[in-house]
Amino acid sequence: MLERPILYSFRRCPYAIRARLAISVSGQTVELREIVLREKAPEFLKTSPSATVPCLKDGENVVDESLDIMLWALERNDPERWLVPEVGDTTGMFNLIEECDGPFKHHLDRYKYDTRHPDAVREEERSRASDFLWRLDNRLSASPWLSGTRPALADFAVLPFVRQFANTDRTWFEGEGWSGLLHWLEAFERSELYHAVMHKWPRWSNGDAPVLFPEEIPAETSTK
Numbered sequence: 001m002l003e004r005p006i007l008y009s010f011r012r013c014p015y016a017i018r019a020r021l022a023i024s025v026s027g028q029t030v031e032l033r034e035i036v037l038r039e040k041a042p043e044f045l046k047t048s049p050s051a052t053v054p055c056l057k058d059g060e061n062v063v064d065e066s067l068d069i070m071l072w073a074l075e076r077n078d079p080e081r082w083l084v085p086e087v088g089d090t091t092g093m094f095n096l097i098e099e100c101d102g103p104f105k106h107h108l109d110r111y112k113y114d115t116r117h118p119d120a121v122r123e124e125e126r127s128r129a130s131d132f133l134w135r136l137d138n139r140l141s142a143s144p145w146l147s148g149t150r151p152a153l154a155d156f157a158v159l160p161f162v163r164q165f166a167n168t169d170r171t172w173f174e175g176e177g178w179s180g181l182l183h184w185l186e187a188f189e190r191s192e193l194y195h196a197v198m199h200k201w202p203r204w205s206n207g208d209a210p211v212l213f214p215e216e217i218p219a220e221t222s223t224k
């Protein structure tokens with residue numbers, strides 16, 4: 001019997017969220033194992049070389065980076081054409097994602113977790129992270145999504161991090177005048193896709209019955 005791919009995940013982790021978004025839209029089904037970061041399951045530690053979530057095990061193949069998991073899913077099936085942006089090209093999307101994962105994430109962590117970084121000045125970190133957000137807002141004032149009228153890979157790779165930034169101080173965020181950015185984030189937070197990937201899963205332990213992701217829709221409701 002063909003083994004189902006296993007996704008080690010953590011509900012609130014923005015990297016894991018983006019992996020789940022791509023898996024969900026691609027129509028792949030995986031076995032989801034919810035990991036508690038302060039007490040990582042030994043099976044997860046044996047699988048993930050970096051000991052970070054998300055980590056996907058597909059047979060003998062281990063995919064340990066969230067962006068690679070997105071590509072793993074979308075290269076199998078990309079019904080909403082996330083890999084084919086309406087405006088620009090994939091290189092442009094990867095450049096934006098690199099900026100998100102690099103400098104933006106660096107300042108986001110130092111803003112959100114400033115007490116863990118004794119040399120960080122919260123407002124300074126927030127302002128540096130905001131440089132990236134101003135640029136996103138600029139693009140999002142011209143079109144509802146980063147690459148035009150429909151969303152693509154860059155939107156879903158970046159949105160979980162912008163959401164984390166926004167939720168650090170939502171009142172401040174909403175007062176910055178980023179109207180394109182705010183609409184973009186709100187459209188994401190209202191979407192069915194977002195809600196489908198933010199389901200609450202119980203912590204996984206070896207021996208538990210497999211939890212499928214996306215959830216199986218019971219046969220009697222799926223035809224309605």
Ligand SMILES: N[C@@H](CCC(=O)N[C@@H](CS)C(=O)NCC(=O)O)C(=O)O
Nearest residue numbers: 013014015037052053054064065066
């Ligand atoms: N580059 C990795 C980073 C993943 C990452 O850092 N995940 C965090 C959770 S949001 C993690 O697992 N940290 C390990 C820990 O807290 O022990 C990826 O894109 O998947």
